[in-house]
Amino acid sequence: MTGRRSLRAATGSPVVLVLLGCSFALTGYAGVRLLEGDWFMILLWVVGAAFLHDLVLLPLYSALDRAATRACAALGWREAVVHVRVPAALSGLLLLLWFPLISGRVAERYAEVTGLSGSGFAQRWLLITAALFALSGAALLVRLRRAAKQRPPTDH
């Protein structure tokens, strides 16, 4: 009885093991087909995507956010970091998604294949970024005014 219990403690729930088996069977079935061809590069892409996200992208944006928070704290208003974080993150999100078009690295092919202009993406991205920061700045001004109004008029 104790033997069975310690086995269970080592393996975990048998139901979970069965589910794992089902999942891995499908992963294997699709996986061998996925890896048909340049298997090393394909595997590198799949595993690399996880590593690149978890160990590069996420730490990078976390560090930037921490730096911005510290800068706002140094200026005496830590919560104001939201007004930098939101427009910067939204702009960064657009850049992340549309990097091939914004950077112009596919501009020539895009123009040849689609008959559309391959330039202009960078300008539009910059304009959107400017608009996002302007909106966020306007919201910050509204917050500042509200805070000033709520303050008791002892200054005068």
Place this chain on the structure above:
Amino acid sequence: MRDLTLPSSPTFWRSPVRGTRFTSLLGLALLVGIPVVFATGLLSYAAYNPDLSPVNDQTPDKGLLGGYLFPWPTDPHWLYRLTQGVHVTLGITLVPVLLAKLWSVIPRLFAVPPARTLARALERLSLLALVGGGLFVFATGILNIQLDYLFPGSFYRLHFYGAWVFVAALALHVALRLPAALRAVRRRGGPPEGGADSGASDPGASDAGASDALRPAAPTTSRRGALWFVGAGSLLLLGTTAGRSFDGPLRATALLAPHGWAEPGDGPGGFQINKTAASVGVTPEETAAEVWRLALVGPAGTVRLSRSDLAALPQHTAALPIACVEGWSTSDQRWRGVRLRDLAGLAGHEEGSVPDVLVTSLQRSGAFRRAALRANQVADPRSLLALEVNGAPLTPDHGFPARVIVPAAPGVLNTKWVARMEFRQLSARDGGDR
């Protein structure tokens, strides 16, 4: 003093936003969105009619993964425009949710010990397929619609099989975590959970633990604010992408998405082009009136028709969109030309027994230089070999001298610069098609 804690320490992660409920809400949003993206992706594969002919199938080794295939209908005529628009636009819209979900669970990546049981160790291995596979499928899709073919192989293979690998891991993840996620969401407004889930009832769960920070930093935003932030990201992407499925002023709202912002020109042919004539090597010399002939092959042998021969046949009009696998589409255009079933008749097939057709283009390159259409598509009265669009002859970029247009079919099956049409029964094992 500098912090010397490691990521494996629970005190390293200090955001007060992280928490079981926050993660659960994002997870549930993905649980609604990702199945829709997956299902519309599977529909897109079915829309190619891959089991009709090898020329339509980029993944002939699909085996059981193609077990669900069915003949793609022609009704409603906007079917593929809708399913593929949803597939791509919703996929893009989910990116911020996916990134936020991954951010919210990052402390668990560094949990020590990595696993206490065999089941937990295997589950963590599966998480690599979940995260890696998920990011891989999203990345290949997002790169492909921007024509940036960086990925190591054929897009169709990588995206299709990659999706199955991702979904295999996702189904397991949902089975194991959904009950806890639902509990966390039902616990509305309650105090942040500090590990009630890690009770003795489920030994596996103790490794997962609650993701609330043990030593939270002073908040700069609330959890509600953080959710609004993720939602704003999704709305921004949706708002700057969805317009690529419509002509007119709506397209200009797709500010950064490919095939958004502008039309390639004005006039009758001024709507979106998948591939220009120049990009696939179709020249004016070979489409000139005295040179170009359409070869119709059938029981009657080979019939050769000039463009004026085609124009002398009964002409019909159909209002149909172009809908691309890349997720963009046009509104309905007014096409005019000869019915495909009339051409089948000219090739010697009797009325009432319409066969499949194998269409060959003049274009030199491209995976769908040859494309197969099923009998139901050939028989539809709106399926045309179009000579005109919106009241003017086709432009070279829209397939002059003649192109196929079929209701609800993916763009690549609407062959442009048609040179040859073979009307006969096709089969997936048709060796003669190569």
